[in-house]
Amino acid sequence: MGADILLNIKNLNVVFTGPKGDFHAVKDICFSMGKQKIGIVGESGSGKTVTGRAILKLLPASARISADAIEFNGQDILNKSEKEMRGIRGKGITMVMQDPRYSLNPIRTVGRQIAESYLAHRNVSGKEAVRHTLEMLEAVRIRKPERVYGLYPHEVSGGMGQRIMIAMMLIPEPALLIADEPTSALDVTVQLQLLAILDDLVTRRGMGLIFISHDLELVSSFCDRVIIMYAGRIMEVCEAKDLHQSRHPYTRGLLNCLPRITGNADLLPTLKRDDAWLKASFSY
Ligand SMILES: Nc1ncnc2c1ncn2[C@@H]1O[C@H](COP(=O)(O)OP(=O)(O)O)[C@@H](O)[C@H]1O
Ligand SMILES: [Mg+2]
Numbered sequence: 098m099g100a101d102i103l104l105n106i107k108n109l110n111v112v113f114t115g116p117k118g119d120f121h122a123v124k125d126i127c128f129s130m131g132k133q134k135i136g137i138v139g140e141s142g143s144g145k146t147v148t149g150r151a152i153l154k155l156l157p158a159s160a161r162i163s164a165d166a167i168e169f170n171g172q173d174i175l176n177k178s179e180k181e182m183r184g185i186r187g188k189g190i191t192m193v194m195q196d197p198r199y200s201l202n203p204i205r206t207v208g209r210q211i212a213e214s215y216l217a218h219r220n221v222s223g224k225e226a227v228r229h230t231l232e233m234l235e236a237v238r239i240r241k242p243e244r245v246y247g248l249y250p251h252e253v254s255g256g257m258g259q260r261i262m263i264a265m266m267l268i269p270e271p272a273l274l275i276a277d278e279p280t281s282a283l284d285v286t287v288q289l290q291l292l293a294i295l296d297d298l299v300t301r302r303g304m305g306l307i308f309i310s311h312d313l314e315l316v317s318s319f320c321d322r323v324i325i326m327y328a329g330r331i332m333e334v335c336e337a338k339d340l341h342q343s344r345h346p347y348t349r350g351l352l353n354c355l356p357r358i359t360g361n362a363d364l365l366p367t368l369k370r371d372d373a374w375l376k377a378s379f380s381y
Pocket of ligand 2: 146
């Protein structure tokens with residue numbers, strides 16, 4: 098495996114066990130990436146979040162994760178203990194969750210939470226952590242960072258909450274950031290602003306990014322490569338620039354389903370699904 102491979106996943110499977118039997122949420126996922134921007138796209142329920150959380154082993158006890166390999170920077174993380182995983186989360190890999198409001202502690206100021214996230218991973222003084230937190234808030238383009246530092250989570254808007262989460266996940270300087278639909282709750286202008294901030298930070302810091310989204314058009318304009326998921330499986334992996342030439346019927350369906358600003362919503366084609374997609378194994 099080359100030294101430039103950041104993450105290597107081979108045949109990742111996640112099965113949830115429940116009173117009604119097993120549910121196979123992620124099936125034989127394989128991909129590897131360097132310091133790149135990889136998009137994971139698919140309709141709701143296709144297994145994007147479960148894949149992201151499986152990499153960090155942040156799944157409920159009812160989830161069984163198995164794989165031939167989950168390697169991060171050449172280390173096997175599949176067999177790491179929870180204690181060892183705490184060493185990986187932070188400096189190694191962090192994840193911005195789909196709804197950041199549930200990830201922030203409501204009774205602590207946002208600044209303190211970001212500073213604590215830094216202190217947990219770096220051996221620095223409290224004063225240095227505060228200084229760096231203010232810098233990080235500025236890096237995600239929050240104006241008046243001193244004022245925002247002292248706000249409680251309920252006092253910030255959705256867009257600002259997302260930026261705060263991104264600041265909190267970037268401050269330990271992870272080698273890989275997993276961002277799970279970090280912009281989908283935001284309006285288009287704020288969305289594009291946030292993507293520009295992420296793009297800039299990823300390029301300047303030389304990080305890897307896994308960007309999870311259901312918006313194929315957005316992902317293809319932002320990422321280097323796109324993984325397309327359906328029913329827990331990878332349907333295809335496309336270089337972003339080749340996406341529009343894809344011949345896979347599901348990918349074509351996703352492309353055609355995109356609402357266009359100028360289009361007529363009544364004419365959106367319905368996405369036809371084909372069980373044959375589940376039988377054909379993906380090769381790359
Ligand atoms: N904790 C859980 N227990 C049981 N099933 C789950 C759990 N979390 C997710 N799933 C199921 O796994 C599938 C994939 O979910 P998810 O990865 O969240 O999809 P998405 O692509 O929308 O992010 C869904 O069918 C979902 O219902
Ligand atoms: Mg999800």
